[in-house]
Amino acid sequence: MAIKYELIKECKQTGARLGRLHTPHGIIETPIFMPVGTQATVKAMTPEELKEMEAQIILSNTYHLYLRPGHDLVKEAGGLHKFMNWDRPILTDSGGFQVFSLGELRKITEEGVTFQSHIDGSKHFLSPEKVMEIENALGADIIMAFDECAPYPADHDYVKKSLERTTRWAVRCKDAHTNTENQALFGIVQGGMYKDLREQSAKELIALDFPGYSIGGLSVGEPKELMYEVLDYTAPLLPKDKPRYLMGVGSPDALIEGVIRGIDMFDCVLPTRIARNGTAMTSVGKIVIKNAKFTRDFSPLDPNCSCYCCKNYTKAYLRHLYKADEILSSRLMSTHNLHFLIDLMKQVRQAIMEDRLLDFRNEFFERYYGISHL
RNA sequence: GCGGCUGUCGUCAAGCGGUUAAGACAAAGGACUGUGACUCCUUCAUACGUGGGUUCAAUUCCCAUCAGCCGCC
Numbered sequence: 001m002a003i004k005y006e007l008i009k010e011c012k013q014t015g016a017r018l019g020r021l022h023t024p025h026g027i028i029e030t031p032i033f034m035p036v037g038t039q040a041t042v043k044a045m046t047p048e049e050l051k052e053m054e055a056q057i058i059l060s061n062t063y064h065l066y067l068r069p070g071h072d073l074v075k076e077a078g079g080l081h082k083f084m085n086w087d088r089p090i091l092t093d094s095g096g097f098q099v100f101s102l103g104e105l106r107k108i109t110e111e112g113v114t115f116q117s118h119i120d121g122s123k124h125f126l127s128p129e130k131v132m133e134i135e136n137a138l139g140a141d142i143i144m145a146f147d148e149c150a151p152y153p154a155d156h157d158y159v160k161k162s163l164e165r166t167t168r169w170a171v172r173c174k175d176a177h178t179n180t181e182n183q184a185l186f187g188i189v190q191g192g193m194y195k196d197l198r199e200q201s202a203k204e205l206i207a208l209d210f211p212g213y214s215i216g217g218l219s220v221g222e223p224k225e226l227m228y229e230v231l232d233y234t235a236p237l238l239p240k241d242k243p244r245y246l247m248g249v250g251s252p253d254a255l256i257e258g259v260i261r262g263i264d265m266f267d268c269v270l271p272t273r274i275a276r277n278g279t280a281m282t283s284v285g286k287i288v289i290k291n292a293k294f295t296r297d298f299s300p301l302d303p304n305c306s307c308y309c310c311k312n313y314t315k316a317y318l319r320h321l322y323k324a325d326e327i328l329s330s331r332l333m334s335t336h337n338l339h340f341l342i343d344l345m346k347q348v349r350q351a352i353m354e355d356r357l358l359d360f361r362n363e364f365f366e367r368y369y370g371i372s373h374l
Numbered sequence: 375g376c377g378g379c380u381g382u383c384g385u386c387a388a389g390c391g392g393u394u395a396a397g398a399c400a401a402a403g404g405a406c407u408g409u410g411a412c413u414c415c416u417u418c419a420u421a422c423g424u425g426g427g428u429u430c431a432a433u434u435c436c437c438a439u440c441a442g443c444c445g446c447c
Contacts, residue, residue: 052414061409093408096408101410117410188408219407219408239407249407253405269406269407271407274410275413276413292403329412
């Protein structure tokens, strides 16, 4: 087996899980936030910088690397770890989400997905077998099954057909995935916002005995309360001895709420994307650095932060960099936001250890959102 | 001093008889959740150098004046 999940303890206040995930490239402490590096790079960050902020695992993307530079080339380079100079664990997403976000450019059939490259318009075909070939070539520690992420809203009938196809694709992925010693294949639970469908999807996938499970099809535009409701009844369906990964979630509140509902892993482009667009997450809430009120603010982004950005630079300087369209703006803001979420999860783990995650949540929400959220 | 050209939002700049006076940049605010994203959205000239005149109507035509630029002495 490529990975092994070790449940250390459950928070007495919330039931949140504290654990360790053993992978071929090291141990990950869970719950964890995974920075996203779609194109074999976490945008604007070097691996050394990611290590300095204590990133333990990063995510990359099958769809993008298949189109460019091509999985054969990555394999020729010695695999994704070597290619991008990252020796810690990597998870690759399957391209299922791109099928969803590509919209007009794709056509889904039982066999797979025909789509046009967003880069040059060329036609391609991805099937579960092809995706496994690509992910095997890339060589990540954890690889995702090829799924369909249903849109929101979607009617019951469509979501049911979609999830059943995702299950059939999961079977095909499992059959096609041979490198089980070095790469753990995760199944993806779908089912939209329907309880019976989430139950059906979870049941079908658990029967296939994957080393880990993720919950997909959330954070696709539905209200947060609805997402929490889906998590409330979906997470408990999953095996306790396997890691649970909520895909695409990264706002501080959703991370905490997810952990409370039993999630172990998260990934999201949010911290790096909003960083590049000038927004920082801080211990006292969001900051839009371009706002005029920061023109002469010579204090750090977050007074309670120990990241490289906060230790060395002021809001006034960061605002200047952003407005001047300087590359360093993206680098420093990304450094901070990633550090912020990684550190948030560290605090969450500590709170679970001490059986006070609910207290931590309430304190955090009050500081970050200025509301009790009780 | 004499010719010529130009004066429209902080900047550049369309419009040349009846327009809600384009657009771009800047500025101000917002969004972003398995990255098609240094992207996207919103707001931003009762005002067209100034004063007269012609006209039903003038940023658009005429005169004067001021300012800038380019020539020539």
